[in-house]
Amino acid sequence: MKTTSSYLLLHLFAFTLMVITSYGKFCKKINSCKCEMDDGSGIINLRSLAHPGNLPKWTLSGGDGWMYKYNPCLGYSLGINSDLAVGQASTSGSAYDLGIQSSAGYNVTDDGKVMIIYSAKDGKRSSRIILECDRETRFDRLEFIGEIKITEYDMMLSSPCACPGYCDNYGLYENVAKNMSGYWENTYGGKRVIPDTPQQAKYPWSDVGTSMVALLLHDILLIVLIASCIIVFGRFKRICRGNNHMSQQNTQHHCRYVKERDDSIESGSSKTSEYHKEARFEKAASKTSFHQENEDDCENASQQKLIVKVE
CATH class of the missing domain: 2.70.130.10 (Mannose-6-phosphate receptor binding domain)
Structure with missing residues (x-):
């Protein structure tokens, strides 16, 4: 009986100690x-x-x-x-x-x-x-x-x-x-x-590598896009400059031709008939807005010259 009581007391102490430790x-x-x-x-x-x-x-x-x-x-x-x-x-x-x-x-x-x-x-x-x-x-x-x-x-x-x-x-x-x-x-x-x-x-690269590659590709695409825009703009500018130069040359050539024709008609030279033939051809061609505008410009220039000569 005494042994049993001691055993129970030992277990009770161990349980109490466990509870106290846990809490x-x-x-x-x-x-x-x-x-x-x-x-x-x-x-x-x-x-x-x-x-x-x-x-x-x-x-x-x-x-x-x-x-x-x-x-x-x-x-x-x-x-x-x-x-x-x-x-x-x-x-x-x-x-x-x-x-x-x-x-x-x-x-x-x-x-x-x-x-x-x-x-x-x-x-x-x-x-x-x-x-x-x-x-x-x-x-x-x-x-x-x-x-x-x-x-x-x-x-x-x-x-x-x-x-x-x-x-x-x-x-x-x-x-x-x-x-x-x-x-x-x-x-x-x-x-x-x-x-x-x-x-x-x-x-570490394993965590940021994907983001770094994506950022690098983004920057490369942005650089390519900007470079492409610069190249296209440059080519367009050169084309416009070339067209303007050709237009000026055509205008000068046309005015030279009109001047020679008018001078020939006024002087009554033998080339008058030839200029009349060419004039008919030019008249047909001058139906376009470009030639018509050039014709008007040349006539205005000729009239100004005649006014200066008369004065």
Whole structure:
């Protein structure tokens, strides 16, 4: 009987110790991006997951007619609300503050998962982001769980950076990354790194290669198009200049012919009959607008010369 009692007391102590250990976990807040586990397992750092451009990293449909937006660490604006961590928006333009960055607090769920708790600036709404430590995937995934209580919203963020000691401000630690298939240290396209300063960013070719090639092809096509326009414009200009020169030559030739004809008729030379024959031919040809205009110009010039001679 005594042995049985001792056995039961031992199991009760072990169970109590397990419960105390499980519920005693705590993650001490460093800032809105980081907290440090009190069991010595390390720091949870979400800085590399943040979008830097005053925009949310994730936008999810809640299936209730609202869109839910989340960005860890860095605040963004939505409607009249600023410094948001979590926001709610509708297609009609309505927007609500579900939690600001400066309100971030850390807690641990019953099953040992760390969660970040945000409160709205007016205190009317709140959100909880449950961190799922995922050591197997290379992607960061946010899932909308729902409005568990009125004005209280739950989401779950699955990421390697939700694991203590896995990430710094720039993504996975090098020794961690090397042990994970498909990872590149400090990658951008793999939902990873957004450094504190742009000069420290590293962009592997596998992530930016396609965009760089597309940009290069765009520039080449633009250069070819501009060069083609210049060539076509130059040829058109030369053609117009040549046509103008030919027109001037034809006009000069025609005026010379008209002058000789008129001079011959006035002098009564033997060539008068020949000029009359040619005049009939020219008269038929001068029915075109070009020859008619040239004829008028030549007649005007001849009349001006006669006036000068008479004077």
